[in-house]
Amino acid sequence: MNIHTYEKVWLIGSMVLIVGFIVTVTYGAVGLGIAMVDDSEETIEPTELDEDERFAEPRVEQVGEDEYEAYVVAQTFMFSPDPIEIPAGSEVTFHATSRDVIHSFSVAGTNINTMVIPGEVATMTAEFDEPGEYGVVCNEYCGSGHHNMEGELHVVPEDEFDMTELEIEADDEVETGDEATIEVDVENRMLEALETTVTLEIGDEALSESVTVDGSETETTTFTIDAADLGEGDHDWTVTVDDYEDGGTLTVADELEEDDDDE
Amino acid sequence: MRISKAGLLVVLALLAPLLVELRTVLSWVNVELTVLETGLVGAVLVVAILVWAFLPENGNGKTTEGDASSEN
Amino acid sequence: MMTMSNAYIEEFPAEAKVVRTAFYSAFLALALGGVFGIVQTLHRTGYYRFIDSADYYTVLTAHGVFLVISFTIFFLVGVFTWAVTTSLDRGLEDLRFTWGWYGLMAIGITLSGVAILAGFTDATDISASVLFTFYAPLQGHPMFYLGLVLFVVGTWLAGADWFRSWWAWKQENPDERIPLPTFMVLTTMLMWYIATLGVAAAILLFLLPWSLGLIDSVNPLLTRTLFWFFGHPVVYFWLMPAYMMWYVMLPKVSGGKLFSDPLARVVFVLFLILSVPTGIHHQYLDPGIAEGFKFIAMTNTMFLLLPSLLTAFTVVASMEHGARQRGGKGYFGWLKALPWRDPVFTGMALAGLMFAAAGFSGMINAGMNINYLVHNTFWVVGHFHLTVGTAVALTFMAVTYWFLPQITGKELWSRSVALGQVVLWFVGMTFMSNAMHRAGLLGVPRRTAEPQYEGFEFEAAVGSMGELQAQIALGGVLLTLSLVLFFANVFGTALNGRSDDLPANEYADALSGPEDAPLVLDNLKLWTGIAIVLVIFAYTFPLLSIIDRGGLLGPEIIPLPVFIESPALLVGAVEQLTAGTLESIRPVLEVSR
Numbered sequence: 001m002n003i004h005t006y007e008k009v010w011l012i013g014s015m016v017l018i019v020g021f022i023v024t025v026t027y028g029a030v031g032l033g034i035a036m037v038d039d040s041e042e043t044i045e046p047t048e049l050d051e052d053e054r055f056a057e058p059r060v061e062q063v064g065e066d067e068y069e070a071y072v073v074a075q076t077f078m079f080s081p082d083p084i085e086i087p088a089g090s091e092v093t094f095h096a097t098s099r100d101v102i103h104s105f106s107v108a109g110t111n112i113n114t115m116v117i118p119g120e121v122a123t124m125t126a127e128f129d130e131p132g133e134y135g136v137v138c139n140e141y142c143g144s145g146h147h148n149m150e151g152e153l154h155v156v157p158e159d160e161f162d163m164t165e166l167e168i169e170a171d172d173e174v175e176t177g178d179e180a181t182i183e184v185d186v187e188n189r190m191l192e193a194l195e196t197t198v199t200l201e202i203g204d205e206a207l208s209e210s211v212t213v214d215g216s217e218t219e220t221t222t223f224t225i226d227a228a229d230l231g232e233g234d235h236d237w238t239v240t241v242d243d244y245e246d247g248g249t250l251t252v253a254d255e256l257e258e259d260d261d262d263e
Numbered sequence: 264m265r266i267s268k269a270g271l272l273v274v275l276a277l278l279a280p281l282l283v284e285l286r287t288v289l290s291w292v293n294v295e296l297t298v299l300e301t302g303l304v305g306a307v308l309v310v311a312i313l314v315w316a317f318l319p320e321n322g323n324g325k326t327t328e329g330d331a332s333s334e335n
Numbered sequence: 336m337m338t339m340s341n342a343y344i345e346e347f348p349a350e351a352k353v354v355r356t357a358f359y360s361a362f363l364a365l366a367l368g369g370v371f372g373i374v375q376t377l378h379r380t381g382y383y384r385f386i387d388s389a390d391y392y393t394v395l396t397a398h399g400v401f402l403v404i405s406f407t408i409f410f411l412v413g414v415f416t417w418a419v420t421t422s423l424d425r426g427l428e429d430l431r432f433t434w435g436w437y438g439l440m441a442i443g444i445t446l447s448g449v450a451i452l453a454g455f456t457d458a459t460d461i462s463a464s465v466l467f468t469f470y471a472p473l474q475g476h477p478m479f480y481l482g483l484v485l486f487v488v489g490t491w492l493a494g495a496d497w498f499r500s501w502w503a504w505k506q507e508n509p510d511e512r513i514p515l516p517t518f519m520v521l522t523t524m525l526m527w528y529i530a531t532l533g534v535a536a537a538i539l540l541f542l543l544p545w546s547l548g549l550i551d552s553v554n555p556l557l558t559r560t561l562f563w564f565f566g567h568p569v570v571y572f573w574l575m576p577a578y579m580m581w582y583v584m585l586p587k588v589s590g591g592k593l594f595s596d597p598l599a600r601v602v603f604v605l606f607l608i609l610s611v612p613t614g615i616h617h618q619y620l621d622p623g624i625a626e627g628f629k630f631i632a633m634t635n636t637m638f639l640l641l642p643s644l645l646t647a648f649t650v651v652a653s654m655e656h657g658a659r660q661r662g663g664k665g666y667f668g669w670l671k672a673l674p675w676r677d678p679v680f681t682g683m684a685l686a687g688l689m690f691a692a693a694g695f696s697g698m699i700n701a702g703m704n705i706n707y708l709v710h711n712t713f714w715v716v717g718h719f720h721l722t723v724g725t726a727v728a729l730t731f732m733a734v735t736y737w738f739l740p741q742i743t744g745k746e747l748w749s750r751s752v753a754l755g756q757v758v759l760w761f762v763g764m765t766f767m768s769n770a771m772h773r774a775g776l777l778g779v780p781r782r783t784a785e786p787q788y789e790g791f792e793f794e795a796a797v798g799s800m801g802e803l804q805a806q807i808a809l810g811g812v813l814l815t816l817s818l819v820l821f822f823a824n825v826f827g828t829a830l831n832g833r834s835d836d837l838p839a840n841e842y843a844d845a846l847s848g849p850e851d852a853p854l855v856l857d858n859l860k861l862w863t864g865i866a867i868v869l870v871i872f873a874y875t876f877p878l879l880s881i882i883d884r885g886g887l888l889g890p891e892i893i894p895l896p897v898f899i900e901s902p903a904l905l906v907g908a909v910e911q912l913t914a915g916t917l918e919s920i921r922p923v924l925e926v927s928r
Contacts, residue, residue, distance in 0.1 A: 014644040034704040036626040101472045108778030111707035119890045122622035135791030139711035139780030144389035147785040269675035279765040290797045
């Protein structure tokens with residue numbers, strides 16, 4: 001077969017180029033450690049996500065000093081959780097699955113991009129060095145509202161980041177001679193202990209209590225208020241823990257019609 | 264003409280990818296061009312090419328297709 | 336002195352009618368696809384939205400299916416009919432059979448097309464807004480899937496038609512090499528037979544029965560993988576006829592000969608063996624497929640660059656040869672001696688040039704871990720508008736200017752309009768595709784009616800999003816104008832009178848001819864065997880793994896939208912929706928007391 005010299009040169013050049021590309025990609029995989037989304041997770045039932053410990057409550061969880069896991073559910077036409085909050089300087093492994101059709105989980109402007117297929121769980125680990133806010137889009141057509149499917153990823157400065165959950169049980173009504181209780185559960189979902197203050201503002205009173213909540217623990221603070229101090233009427237109250245706040249109204253009446261102990 | 268009309272048309276068409284990529288390439292060396300500036304560069308190039316194309320050569324005003332002209 | 340023209344229509348009048356019909360079917364698809372294209376461009380960029388964004392996806396499905404299934408493949412069967420009859424110098428074996436497969440294709444694409452277009456109206460429940468990839472659990476009406484099946488079967492029979500011609504010719508010419516155009520047809524069809532096995536399995540075994548309610552569920556990852564088994568080689572089904580034109584038409588139009596026939600055969604053999612075992616490179620980001628399989632697909636894909644790189648050499652070398660025959664001199668001066676006035680030449684040359692750029696963006700796509708940055712973004716759309724949208728479509732339009740006279744017996748209506756058309760396409764595509772690539776790098780998604788989000792903005796490195804949108808809209812408008820010019824010529828030519836002065840029906844000779852090609856190249860059985868082995872290596876384990884993990888019919892899934900009302904499906908759908916709604920309002924529930 002007659003191969004012109006120039007053609008031979010071109011052929012060799014092409015092979016060098018091709019091998020070069022393969023080497024570059026291999027370096028990215030082996031040298032830089034960029035892993036591809038793969039089959040390391042078990043399959044899952046899309047109709048039974050609520051029975052899966054990870055996806056029944058989509059959330060971010062801390063599993064090591066700077067290591068987090070984010071369990072994300074994609075569905076028509078939203079992501080949960082939204083926004084996803086993680087601290088700067090952390091390594092986050094995203095686990096994503098779909099409740100219905102094929103979606104994607106794609107953080108715009110980054111290479112965090114994966115298909116989210118019902119029946120499969122996609123995992124991807126990424127490092128976040130700097131704080132910032134990113135948009136999350138679905139870039140796989142998923143139906144008529146596909147263009148509305150978006151979420152947010154917030155990378156919060158380390159010193160501002162916490163995973164505190166607040167749950168409050170409070171009396172709605174109290175008789176004038178009685179005491180009302182407001183019970184505040186502070187759950188610290190991080191691994192490190194949290195030192196903070198629980199503050200209750202009611203009427204013109206402010207009550208504070210310092211608490212230390214160990215990692216993955218919940219501390220309960222109970223405030224007791226004398227109805228006589230407040231007087232008759234409706235009193236708005238607010239409980240504040242760091243940046244979290246919740247409120248309600250306590251009604252003080254001379255005589256309660258029923259012995260309600262509403263929470 | 265130094266180049267056939269069709270050849271001129273193609274040369275001008277090739278300005279499109281050149282200009283469109285020029286902005287990106289320049290940004291790699293920290294030169295930022297606005298759309299307007301890019302358009303101006305384009306207009307200048309178009310004029311330059313037209314002038315070159317219509318410049319008579321060897322005293323003749325005509326070049327027919329297929330004729331070899333001097334090396335560029 | 337007037338000479339009797341041996342135009343194709345004189346030599347093969349009945350076959351010319353087949354080619355004509357196939358081309359006109361292709362052009363109808365092109366027109367519809369083009370209209371939808373400009374609607375999309377203006378909608379996405381926000382310049383003119385007159386449809387509901389929900390309907391955008393119906394438009395997009397039609398744009399995709401009409402252009403890359405109907406337009407490209409009807410054009411292919413026309414070109415291949417011409418190629419086989421011309422190079423073997425014999426008519427088709429049985430015209431009834433030929434019209435039979437054409438009819439099957441026509442009925443098939445009409446069924447699918449109607450199913451898609453019915454999505455625009457509420458008068459029926461029929462729709463198939465599932466896009467060209469129809470990924471489950473998205474579900475189309477059964478008519479959509481059935482239509483595709485008929486269309487593909489039609490193409491299988493078309494291949495059989497051409498193999499028949501070749502076998503008949505071989506009986507009478509036992510010692511001759513397969514003429515290059517026929518060789519190209521046969522290798523392309525062999526690749527197609529292997530490739531369509533994937534999509535045929537996906538539709539016949541799973542999607543069609545599922546849409547009819549005969550089975551309850553499908554495995555989304557499995558059907559998606561079977562689609563891409565077909566989805567990558569289909570792009571070569573589009574490209575190979577264009578390559579054929581560059582090999583057998585372009586050298587002649589350039590004034591010379593094909594540089595090397597043997598290397599052209601090598602290129603087509605490489606496509607036959609390498610096109611299919613690469614499909615997983617469209618699934619680099621899929622969960623459920625091991626990284627090893629993705630790596631194999633990546634290396635196969637990188638090697639698949641070789642035939643295209645070889646083509647680049649041969650095409651340029653042939654053009655240079657032709658230019659020098661025309662008197663061109665100098666290192667680059669020969670470029671001026673090329674027949675730029677001829678839209679057939681200029682169109683193919685510009686298409687080839689644009690394909691080089693497309694190749695580079697394709698290499699990025701193929702780069703497994705680099706793919707994270709571009710997958711499903713607008714970059715990909717920029718890429719394939721350069722490849723199928725220009726390398727293929729522009730070549731097809733350019734050679735139409737040569738074919739139309741050959742198959743109608745009429746002179747082309749206007750060469751200058753044709754020249755303007757091809758140049759305008761090139762310029763329009765430059766603007767549009769460049770902006771698409773750049774937008775994709777910012778993360779702008781593809782397949783989206785409104786790439787403007789409430790919670791965040793895309794940040795452009797050079798210029799702004801507004802500029803990118805404007806550039807895309809500008810490019811789209813220029814492309815639409817180019818299409819108008821194209822159709823002006825199609826209609827104008829059809830309305831012309833018959834001509835006696837048409838060029839003869841022929842194609843390029845080769846400098847290094849088939850006698851220089853090793854005999855083994857013509858051993859189609861060998862290459863097909865190797866192709867099958869490579870496919871088995873690339874796909875057996877991934878497919879078995881997917882089936883093992885998720886089951887042949889997959890987990891319980893809810894199709895979207897629901898067509899067949901089976902109680903189980905309805906209950907399931909309600910459950911899913913409730914769970915989803917509860918999830919979404921849970922934060923609201925927690926805050927309020």
